[in-house]
Amino acid sequence: MQLFNTLAISATASVGSSFGAARQATLAMSAFDGRNKVVVTGIGALTSLGQDADTIFEELLAGKCGIGPLTLFDPKKYPPVPQIASEVQDFDISKFWSPPPGRPSGVGFDPDKYDRYIHFAIAAATSCLLDGGFNAAEMRNRYRFGCNIASGAGGIGKLERSCRDLFCDGEDAVSGPDALGVSNTASQIVAMEVGACGPNANFVSACASGTHALGEAYRNIAFGEADVMLAGGTEACITPLTISGFTSMRAMCTTGNSDPQKASRPFDAERCGFVMGGTRAKRCLALCLLLSPGLPCPCPFQRVRVCYCSSRRSTRRREAPEFIASSRATRRTATRTTSRPRTRKVRACRAASSAR
Numbered sequence: 363m364q365l366f367n368t369l370a371i372s373a374t375a376s377v378g379s380s381f382g383a384a385r386q387a388t389l390a391m392s393a394f395d396g397r398n399k400v401v402v403t404g405i406g407a408l409t410s411l412g413q414d415a416d417t418i419f420e421e422l423l424a425g426k427c428g429i430g431p432l433t434l435f436d437p438k439k440y441p442p443v444p445q446i447a448s449e450v451q452d453f454d455i456s457k458f459w460s461p462p463p464g465r466p467s468g469v470g471f472d473p474d475k476y477d478r479y480i481h482f483a484i485a486a487a488t489s490c491l492l493d494g495g496f497n498a499a500e501m502r503n504r505y506r507f508g509c510n511i512a513s514g515a516g517g518i519g520k521l522e523r524s525c526r527d528l529f530c531d532g533e534d535a536v537s538g539p540d541a542l543g544v545s546n547t548a549s550q551i552v553a554m555e556v557g558a559c560g561p562n563a564n565f566v567s568a569c570a571s572g573t574h575a576l577g578e579a580y581r582n583i584a585f586g587e588a589d590v591m592l593a594g595g596t597e598a599c600i601t602p603l604t605i606s607g608f609t610s611m612r613a614m615c616t617t618g619n620s621d622p623q624k625a626s627r628p629f630d631a632e633r634c635g636f637v638m639g640g641t642r643a644k645r646c647l648a649l650c651l652l653l654s655p656g657l658p659c660p661c662p663f664q665r666v667r668v669c670y671c672s673s674r675r676s677t678r679r680r681e682a683p684e685f686i687a688s689s690r691a692t693r694r695t696a697t698r699t700t701s702r703p704r705t706r707k708v709r710a711c712r713a714a715s716s717a718r
Contacts, residue, residue: 404494404652448639477517508560512571517543577669
Protein backbone atom coordinates (compact mmCIF):
# COMPACT_ATOMS: atom_id res chain seq x y z
CA MET A 363 0.00 0.00 0.00
CA GLN A 364 3.01 2.34 -0.11
CA LEU A 365 1.86 3.54 -3.55
CA PHE A 366 -0.91 5.52 -1.93
CA ASN A 367 1.47 7.46 0.31
CA THR A 368 1.47 10.30 -2.23
CA LEU A 369 -2.31 10.62 -2.20
CA ALA A 370 -2.60 11.92 1.36
CA ILE A 371 -5.36 14.49 1.92
CA SER A 372 -8.06 13.48 4.55
CA ALA A 373 -8.17 11.09 7.46
CA THR A 374 -10.10 9.59 10.36
CA ALA A 375 -9.70 9.67 14.09
CA SER A 376 -10.47 7.53 17.06
CA VAL A 377 -14.15 7.07 17.86
CA GLY A 378 -16.27 6.45 20.93
CA SER A 379 -15.38 7.68 24.37
CA SER A 380 -11.73 8.32 23.48
CA PHE A 381 -12.56 10.59 20.53
CA GLY A 382 -12.69 13.84 22.51
CA ALA A 383 -9.51 13.14 24.46
CA ALA A 384 -7.63 12.09 21.35
CA ARG A 385 -8.72 15.23 19.54
CA GLN A 386 -7.50 17.43 22.39
CA ALA A 387 -4.15 15.66 22.28
CA THR A 388 -3.92 16.31 18.57
CA LEU A 389 -4.72 19.98 18.98
CA ALA A 390 -2.00 20.31 21.60
CA MET A 391 0.48 18.43 19.41
CA SER A 392 -0.28 20.71 16.44
CA ALA A 393 -0.30 24.00 18.34
CA PHE A 394 3.16 24.89 17.04
CA ASP A 395 1.83 25.77 13.57
CA GLY A 396 -1.79 26.57 14.30
CA ARG A 397 -3.10 23.63 12.30
CA ASN A 398 -4.30 20.15 13.13
CA LYS A 399 -2.21 17.33 11.81
CA VAL A 400 -4.06 15.47 9.02
CA VAL A 401 -3.44 11.90 7.91
CA VAL A 402 -5.09 9.37 5.59
CA THR A 403 -6.42 6.36 7.46
CA GLY A 404 -8.68 4.66 4.94
CA ILE A 405 -8.78 4.06 1.18
CA GLY A 406 -11.58 2.89 -1.08
CA ALA A 407 -11.24 2.67 -4.86
CA LEU A 408 -12.89 1.23 -7.95
CA THR A 409 -11.07 1.17 -11.27
CA SER A 410 -10.70 -1.05 -14.31
CA LEU A 411 -7.94 -2.90 -12.45
CA GLY A 412 -10.02 -3.87 -9.45
CA GLN A 413 -12.64 -2.90 -6.93
CA ASP A 414 -10.46 -2.53 -3.84
CA ALA A 415 -7.20 -0.72 -3.15
CA ASP A 416 -5.13 -3.86 -2.51
CA THR A 417 -6.11 -5.52 -5.77
CA ILE A 418 -5.47 -2.34 -7.75
CA PHE A 419 -2.05 -1.98 -6.17
CA GLU A 420 -1.07 -5.57 -7.01
CA GLU A 421 -2.28 -5.18 -10.59
CA LEU A 422 -0.26 -2.01 -11.00
CA LEU A 423 2.86 -3.74 -9.69
CA ALA A 424 2.26 -6.53 -12.19
CA GLY A 425 2.11 -4.00 -15.04
CA LYS A 426 -1.51 -4.75 -15.89
CA CYS A 427 -3.56 -2.46 -18.15
CA GLY A 428 -7.32 -2.08 -17.74
CA ILE A 429 -8.07 -0.87 -21.27
CA GLY A 430 -10.22 -3.10 -23.47
CA PRO A 431 -13.16 -3.08 -25.90
CA LEU A 432 -15.94 -0.62 -25.07
CA THR A 433 -19.00 -2.54 -23.87
CA LEU A 434 -21.23 0.00 -22.09
CA PHE A 435 -22.68 1.09 -25.43
CA ASP A 436 -22.15 0.26 -29.10
CA PRO A 437 -19.50 2.71 -30.34
CA LYS A 438 -20.10 1.72 -33.99
CA LYS A 439 -23.32 3.73 -33.87
CA TYR A 440 -21.30 6.88 -33.16
CA PRO A 441 -18.40 7.00 -35.62
CA PRO A 442 -15.64 8.04 -35.37
CA VAL A 443 -15.56 7.64 -31.57
CA PRO A 444 -12.98 5.21 -30.14
CA GLN A 445 -14.06 1.61 -29.61
CA ILE A 446 -11.99 1.12 -26.47
CA ALA A 447 -12.30 2.25 -22.87
CA SER A 448 -11.09 1.48 -19.36
CA GLU A 449 -14.27 0.16 -17.75
CA VAL A 450 -15.03 -1.05 -14.24
CA GLN A 451 -15.87 -4.68 -14.95
CA ASP A 452 -18.51 -6.83 -13.22
CA PHE A 453 -19.60 -4.09 -10.86
CA ASP A 454 -22.54 -4.90 -8.58
CA ILE A 455 -23.60 -2.33 -6.01
CA SER A 456 -25.23 -5.03 -3.87
CA LYS A 457 -21.75 -6.31 -3.00
CA PHE A 458 -21.02 -3.02 -1.24
CA TRP A 459 -24.38 -1.69 -0.09
CA SER A 460 -27.81 -2.85 1.03
CA PRO A 461 -30.73 -0.76 2.36
CA PRO A 462 -30.90 -0.56 6.16
CA PRO A 463 -33.63 -2.73 7.70
CA GLY A 464 -36.92 -0.92 8.06
CA ARG A 465 -36.07 1.95 5.72
CA PRO A 466 -39.26 3.29 4.03
CA SER A 467 -39.46 3.11 0.25
CA GLY A 468 -38.23 6.24 -1.50
CA VAL A 469 -35.91 7.32 1.31
CA GLY A 470 -32.18 7.63 0.76
CA PHE A 471 -30.17 5.90 -1.93
CA ASP A 472 -32.06 3.80 -4.49
CA PRO A 473 -29.80 2.11 -7.10
CA ASP A 474 -32.60 2.07 -9.66
CA LYS A 475 -33.11 5.84 -9.51
CA TYR A 476 -29.56 7.18 -9.46
CA ASP A 477 -26.75 7.35 -12.00
CA ARG A 478 -23.85 4.92 -12.00
CA TYR A 479 -21.38 7.51 -10.78
CA ILE A 480 -23.31 7.59 -7.49
CA HIS A 481 -23.13 3.78 -7.31
CA PHE A 482 -19.35 4.06 -7.59
CA ALA A 483 -19.22 6.73 -4.89
CA ILE A 484 -21.30 4.64 -2.48
CA ALA A 485 -19.14 1.56 -3.07
CA ALA A 486 -15.84 3.41 -2.68
CA ALA A 487 -17.05 5.27 0.42
CA THR A 488 -18.22 2.04 2.06
CA SER A 489 -14.90 0.35 1.33
CA CYS A 490 -13.02 3.37 2.62
CA LEU A 491 -14.84 3.40 5.95
CA LEU A 492 -14.29 -0.34 6.39
CA ASP A 493 -10.62 0.05 5.52
CA GLY A 494 -10.25 2.79 8.13
CA GLY A 495 -12.24 0.93 10.77
CA PHE A 496 -14.52 3.92 11.19
CA ASN A 497 -18.12 3.85 12.41
CA ALA A 498 -19.98 7.16 12.42
CA ALA A 499 -22.51 5.80 14.91
CA GLU A 500 -19.75 5.83 17.55
CA MET A 501 -19.05 9.54 17.11
CA ARG A 502 -20.41 11.79 19.83
CA ASN A 503 -20.94 14.62 17.36
CA ARG A 504 -21.58 13.63 13.77
CA TYR A 505 -21.62 17.31 12.80
CA ARG A 506 -17.83 16.96 12.99
CA PHE A 507 -17.89 14.29 10.25
CA GLY A 508 -18.01 15.73 6.72
CA CYS A 509 -18.07 14.58 3.12
CA ASN A 510 -16.61 16.05 -0.09
CA ILE A 511 -17.08 13.84 -3.15
CA ALA A 512 -16.19 15.64 -6.38
CA SER A 513 -17.32 14.87 -9.91
CA GLY A 514 -16.34 16.60 -13.11
CA ALA A 515 -19.27 15.34 -15.20
CA GLY A 516 -21.73 14.13 -12.55
CA GLY A 517 -24.59 11.97 -13.78
CA ILE A 518 -23.97 12.59 -17.48
CA GLY A 519 -25.42 9.17 -18.35
CA LYS A 520 -28.63 9.94 -16.50
CA LEU A 521 -28.84 13.33 -18.19
CA GLU A 522 -28.46 11.73 -21.63
CA ARG A 523 -31.28 9.30 -20.90
CA SER A 524 -33.49 12.12 -19.63
CA CYS A 525 -32.86 14.07 -22.85
CA ARG A 526 -33.77 11.07 -25.00
CA ASP A 527 -36.95 10.55 -22.98
CA LEU A 528 -37.87 14.22 -23.33
CA PHE A 529 -37.27 14.43 -27.07
CA CYS A 530 -38.84 11.08 -27.90
CA ASP A 531 -41.68 10.68 -25.40
CA GLY A 532 -42.35 14.12 -23.94
CA GLU A 533 -41.83 15.76 -20.57
CA ASP A 534 -43.91 13.21 -18.67
CA ALA A 535 -41.29 10.58 -19.48
CA VAL A 536 -38.63 12.48 -17.52
CA SER A 537 -38.74 11.32 -13.93
CA GLY A 538 -36.69 10.42 -10.89
CA PRO A 539 -34.80 12.41 -8.24
CA ASP A 540 -31.64 12.38 -10.36
CA ALA A 541 -33.13 13.21 -13.77
CA LEU A 542 -30.63 16.04 -14.37
CA GLY A 543 -27.56 14.19 -13.08
CA VAL A 544 -26.50 17.14 -10.90
CA SER A 545 -22.87 16.75 -9.83
CA ASN A 546 -23.29 17.35 -6.10
CA THR A 547 -25.78 14.50 -5.72
CA ALA A 548 -23.06 11.93 -5.05
CA SER A 549 -21.62 13.86 -2.11
CA GLN A 550 -25.08 14.39 -0.65
CA ILE A 551 -26.18 10.76 -1.04
CA VAL A 552 -22.91 9.42 0.40
CA ALA A 553 -23.23 11.74 3.40
CA MET A 554 -26.78 10.55 4.02
CA GLU A 555 -25.80 6.89 3.80
CA VAL A 556 -22.73 7.07 6.06
CA GLY A 557 -24.19 9.54 8.57
CA ALA A 558 -21.92 12.50 7.84
CA CYS A 559 -23.71 15.64 9.09
CA GLY A 560 -20.73 18.01 8.91
CA PRO A 561 -19.21 20.05 6.05
CA ASN A 562 -20.42 18.89 2.64
CA ALA A 563 -19.30 20.14 -0.75
CA ASN A 564 -18.72 19.12 -4.36
CA PHE A 565 -16.04 20.40 -6.72
CA VAL A 566 -16.51 20.53 -10.49
CA SER A 567 -13.13 21.39 -11.99
CA ALA A 568 -12.57 18.81 -14.75
CA CYS A 569 -9.66 16.48 -14.08
CA ALA A 570 -8.67 18.38 -10.94
CA SER A 571 -12.06 17.85 -9.25
CA GLY A 572 -11.00 14.99 -6.95
CA THR A 573 -7.77 16.72 -5.98
CA HIS A 574 -9.63 19.89 -5.09
CA ALA A 575 -12.01 17.86 -2.93
CA LEU A 576 -9.12 16.29 -1.06
CA GLY A 577 -7.48 19.67 -0.54
CA GLU A 578 -10.67 21.21 0.83
CA ALA A 579 -11.19 18.21 3.13
CA TYR A 580 -7.64 18.71 4.39
CA ARG A 581 -8.45 22.35 5.13
CA ASN A 582 -11.65 21.38 6.98
CA ILE A 583 -9.66 19.25 9.40
CA ALA A 584 -6.47 21.33 9.59
CA PHE A 585 -8.38 24.41 10.71
CA GLY A 586 -10.76 22.67 13.09
CA GLU A 587 -13.95 22.68 11.03
CA ALA A 588 -14.26 18.87 11.17
CA ASP A 589 -12.70 15.88 12.89
CA VAL A 590 -13.21 13.39 10.05
CA MET A 591 -13.67 13.90 6.31
CA LEU A 592 -14.58 11.41 3.61
CA ALA A 593 -13.27 12.84 0.36
CA GLY A 594 -12.39 11.94 -3.21
CA GLY A 595 -13.85 11.82 -6.70
CA THR A 596 -16.20 9.69 -8.77
CA GLU A 597 -17.02 9.53 -12.48
CA ALA A 598 -19.03 7.39 -14.90
CA CYS A 599 -18.22 9.14 -18.15
CA ILE A 600 -18.22 6.28 -20.63
CA THR A 601 -21.28 7.52 -22.50
CA PRO A 602 -21.93 8.43 -26.16
CA LEU A 603 -22.13 12.17 -25.48
CA THR A 604 -18.99 12.35 -23.33
CA ILE A 605 -16.79 10.35 -25.66
CA SER A 606 -18.18 12.12 -28.75
CA GLY A 607 -17.50 15.47 -27.13
CA PHE A 608 -13.90 14.67 -26.26
CA THR A 609 -13.40 13.20 -29.72
CA SER A 610 -14.59 16.45 -31.30
CA MET A 611 -12.00 18.24 -29.18
CA ARG A 612 -9.36 15.87 -30.61
CA ALA A 613 -8.53 14.75 -27.09
CA MET A 614 -9.39 11.04 -27.41
CA CYS A 615 -7.14 8.30 -28.73
CA THR A 616 -8.67 7.13 -32.02
CA THR A 617 -5.81 4.93 -33.27
CA GLY A 618 -5.68 2.28 -30.54
CA ASN A 619 -8.70 0.17 -31.42
CA SER A 620 -6.56 -2.66 -32.79
CA ASP A 621 -4.25 -2.74 -29.76
CA PRO A 622 -6.06 -1.38 -26.67
CA GLN A 623 -3.26 -2.30 -24.26
CA LYS A 624 -0.92 0.18 -25.96
CA ALA A 625 -3.44 2.93 -26.65
CA SER A 626 -2.69 5.10 -23.60
CA ARG A 627 0.79 6.61 -24.00
CA PRO A 628 0.71 10.02 -22.31
CA PHE A 629 4.48 10.49 -22.28
CA ASP A 630 5.27 8.93 -25.67
CA ALA A 631 6.50 11.01 -28.59
CA GLU A 632 3.69 9.49 -30.68
CA ARG A 633 0.93 9.94 -28.11
CA CYS A 634 -2.47 10.41 -29.71
CA GLY A 635 -4.81 11.33 -26.86
CA PHE A 636 -6.27 9.74 -23.75
CA VAL A 637 -8.52 6.73 -23.23
CA MET A 638 -11.74 7.21 -21.30
CA GLY A 639 -11.62 5.23 -18.10
CA GLY A 640 -9.89 4.79 -14.75
CA THR A 641 -6.40 5.31 -16.19
CA ARG A 642 -6.66 9.04 -15.49
CA ALA A 643 -7.71 8.71 -11.85
CA LYS A 644 -11.13 9.78 -13.02
CA ARG A 645 -13.62 8.64 -15.61
CA CYS A 646 -15.59 5.59 -14.65
CA LEU A 647 -14.07 5.08 -11.25
CA ALA A 648 -14.26 6.29 -7.69
CA LEU A 649 -11.56 7.07 -5.15
CA CYS A 650 -12.34 7.91 -1.54
CA LEU A 651 -9.87 8.71 1.21
CA LEU A 652 -10.73 8.91 4.90
CA LEU A 653 -9.03 11.88 6.50
CA SER A 654 -8.72 13.03 10.09
CA PRO A 655 -6.40 14.75 12.52
CA GLY A 656 -3.35 12.79 13.57
CA LEU A 657 -5.25 10.78 16.10
CA PRO A 658 -4.26 7.25 17.14
CA CYS A 659 -5.23 4.86 14.33
CA PRO A 660 -4.20 1.32 13.35
CA CYS A 661 -2.25 2.18 10.21
CA PRO A 662 -2.19 5.73 8.82
CA PHE A 663 -1.13 5.80 5.18
CA GLN A 664 0.38 9.26 5.01
CA ARG A 665 0.26 12.72 6.49
CA VAL A 666 -1.19 15.56 4.45
CA ARG A 667 0.88 18.69 4.87
CA VAL A 668 -0.27 21.31 2.39
CA CYS A 669 -2.10 21.87 -0.89
CA TYR A 670 -2.03 24.67 -3.41
CA CYS A 671 -3.49 25.37 -6.85
CA SER A 672 -3.00 27.72 -9.76
CA SER A 673 -4.48 28.29 -13.21
CA ARG A 674 -2.79 28.34 -16.60
CA ARG A 675 -3.74 31.34 -18.68
CA SER A 676 -3.70 29.42 -21.94
CA THR A 677 -4.02 25.89 -23.25
CA ARG A 678 -1.59 26.54 -26.09
CA ARG A 679 2.00 25.59 -25.43
CA ARG A 680 3.52 28.48 -27.36
CA GLU A 681 1.79 31.01 -25.09
CA ALA A 682 3.04 29.37 -21.91
CA PRO A 683 6.26 27.56 -22.90
CA GLU A 684 7.38 26.96 -19.33
CA PHE A 685 3.96 26.13 -17.92
CA ILE A 686 4.47 28.84 -15.33
CA ALA A 687 1.26 28.18 -13.44
CA SER A 688 1.93 24.46 -13.02
CA SER A 689 5.49 24.98 -11.84
CA ARG A 690 4.37 27.76 -9.51
CA ALA A 691 1.84 25.46 -7.85
CA THR A 692 4.52 22.82 -7.40
CA ARG A 693 7.02 25.29 -5.95
CA ARG A 694 4.49 26.78 -3.57
CA THR A 695 3.46 23.35 -2.34
CA ALA A 696 7.09 22.31 -1.80
CA THR A 697 7.84 25.56 0.02
CA ARG A 698 4.89 25.22 2.34
CA THR A 699 5.79 21.62 3.09
CA THR A 700 9.43 22.22 3.97
CA SER A 701 9.23 25.60 5.68
CA ARG A 702 7.70 26.32 9.05
CA PRO A 703 4.34 28.04 8.53
CA ARG A 704 3.48 31.24 10.30
CA THR A 705 1.30 30.73 13.35
CA ARG A 706 -2.20 32.06 12.94
CA LYS A 707 -5.69 30.78 13.36
CA VAL A 708 -6.81 30.84 9.75
CA ARG A 709 -4.43 30.07 6.90
CA ALA A 710 -5.40 29.70 3.25
CA CYS A 711 -4.95 26.24 1.78
CA ARG A 712 -5.75 25.01 -1.68
CA ALA A 713 -5.45 21.81 -3.71
CA ALA A 714 -2.15 21.18 -5.49
CA SER A 715 -3.31 20.82 -9.06
CA SER A 716 -3.47 22.96 -12.13
CA ALA A 717 -6.83 23.43 -13.81
CA ARG A 718 -6.77 22.78 -17.52
